[in-house]
Amino acid sequence: MIRRTARLGITAVVSLATLSACASNDRPKGDLAASKITTIGVNSYLWRASLDTLSFMPLLQTDSNGGVIVTDWYVNPQIPSERMKVTVSILDQDLRADAVRVAALREINRQGQWISAPVQAATTQKLEDLILTRARDLRRASIAG
Incomplete structure (x- = not known):
């Protein structure tokens, strides 16, 4: 023992x-x-393209593993009575058209109060198209370089 x-x-x-x-x-x-x-959970081209496309807006939150980018309210200097807030969700690790979704909130200023207003569907579609185009450009540049 x-x-x-x-x-x-x-x-x-x-x-x-x-x-x-x-x-x-x-x-x-x-x-x-x-x-x-440095390892992210979503397509890196879509992630980078989303950040580039939204670079004019202040960022509130980013989560590269979950693929979410949330901007803070942005007031266009040419339309000071209107502001926008955008959320981009990257849904896949592949560079595909259905792998990115944009949601937007819009508010207008009425007598000092911000009031919710509808967002044109074309606005979110245009942002998705810009992100996809930029992502494809980034991918082409990385293959050529």
């Missing part, structure tokens, strides 16, 4: 020594974290 206990103790010590050898400091710190930061 004593031999068995001693053998288990030695096995445990050897196992711990082996594990500690695996935790060597030869590897640069932050490698794992860096790879997780």
